Amino acid sequence: MTLQHSSPIGRSQPRRLRIFMLLSTICIVGVVVNTHWGSQRPAADPHDFRKASRRASTVTPVASAFNNEILQVAATEPTEPTSATQPLDVDVQKDPQQLALQTALNLLENGRERLKSINHYTATFIKQERVGDELTEGDVTEIKVRHEPFSVYMKWVETDAGQEMLYADGVNDGNILLKQVGWKSRLLPVISLDPHCVLAMSQSRYPVTQMGLLRLVETLITDRQNDLEKNTDLKCQLFDDEVCHERPCYRFILEYGSPQVSATYRKSDLFIDKELSVPIQIANFTWPESDWGADWGCEEMDDETLIEYYGYCDLALGTPLSDLDFDRSNEEYGFQND
Template identity: 30%
Template sequence: MVANRASACLQARRWWVAIPSLMVPMGLVAGFCWWLTPSLESLKSDVAQEHRASRSNDLVQVGVANADETSEQLDLLPDWPEHRLEGQEAKQYLLDFMEYAVQKLDQVDGYSANLVRQERIKGELGLEQSLQIKVQHEPFAVYLRFEAPRPGKEALYHSGRFDDHLLAHNGDWTRRLFPRLKVDPHGPIALAENRHPITEAGLAHLARKLLHFRKLDLDDPRAETILDREIDENGKLWYCSTHSHSSFTEDRPFAYVEIRYCPELLIPLHIVSYDWPQPGCDDGELQLAERYHYENVNFDITFSELDFDPTNPDYGFQRY
């Protein structure tokens, strides 16, 4: 009995000795992480200086820059086919449609929206994510706020600022160790949980990519394009297109793609892409590669300087 008590006391003393020795390196790690965190004061002065040089007004009205010109172009665009259309006629119509969509988005200064996305990264399909997104086209800037499954996470990119780096922070407990990161948007840290860099985010980039593929389709007899209309589970009408290819090439990253276009905005808002089958896989089942769905798109929002500024008090880029 005495021996057991002595052993227990000795064990307790060891813990009391070990705890300080563990706390010291943990404190050093936390301090080092905070030291690496870029100062918001320096970022604030950088932002303010560039804003003074580039803008004289505190508010920027976001919307369609040339409404009359857009309206004239809309009159020139034929209506979406009433019934299923495929073949060369479908390819030509969709090429014209996407040229219009790109021109329309180029005339927009920016927008806010909700984005639902799911991506396969390094062979693993990630969880569905819900985000709030703000995009400014010139100069290009993106703000992202994650709502699920990791609420509170934020990311901010502004071309020409922050050394052309991405600012980001998590929404969980790790934020206390790393309050804020400043990383290369094309580097391994930024792309660890993203299939594409933030520099390619938004509807305008999506539309340009789709236009590029529609140009390839036009002269590719192996590319199959089908246009149609469909009603979703909520009773909403969508224009839709499907695209399939018979064999893999470097110019064809996906085997099969489904796209939905908004009949009111006449731009793509929903895209689902499927990877090519793995070599040696004979089941013929395609794996989801990426899925993006934009909703509540607002082209008439008014942005202020703070919308793409990490010092915005509504954002969480500050230290605790």
């Protein structure tokens, strides 16, 4: 009579195989979960990007251009609805609040027209977001963007240096391609993900399909139009002679009156390039938890409530780009080893 698997060695072989397959599966799943916008990394000091990117040439809101009225006045009287094609007829003496909002709106509309007049641009893109309860360390990437058909190429230059991402509307079944680096690249050199799937969104608040200056400008225009039309309870400060990413800028600091007015956003700090009329940096802040300390300073509260930071350095509008810049077969990219 023959005993099945009587040898310890004979019994261990299928067991070792099952264990190896299980560990391999766990490793692969772990890689995918942690790879869309970089590995899970410890949260960074939110000061790092915001403080390093700008210097203020003035410490008071703009006043001289508006009859010495400082633009930090809460709106108190209702106004007639307005639109981008019909600017408000604002009495500066009575309503500098709306003038500040209208100024931001006008600049953004000019920026939108400039962006629509070109189809490509390149930049160094800095992103830091709060995803769930965690503030990510942040990413610094070199980007190429095409408006039509919408396409994005990204290459990480600091943490996860060498990692690449490619998305082109209507290509690769609408999925993104992510070229990994380090030990992860030995398991899965290139992965393809639906930009809206859970794995792809694990390190980002928005899908890559919503990325870029044009979409940011359009969102901000809609927000400012709503603020003006609804006479939103907020205050807005306009600063002149600011420098951000080594570019002369206007700076707008907008603060909402309560969570009932704006459930997600408490404050927005926006820098608009004076020459290009496009936003080159924005930091958005949410409301603090109910148990926040009354003795907190404004800076400490901002550090604790930052949810979105986006910066565009070395922005080059209209940079000539070709289809090859958004093609996985580009020999300068690393998407061939899938």
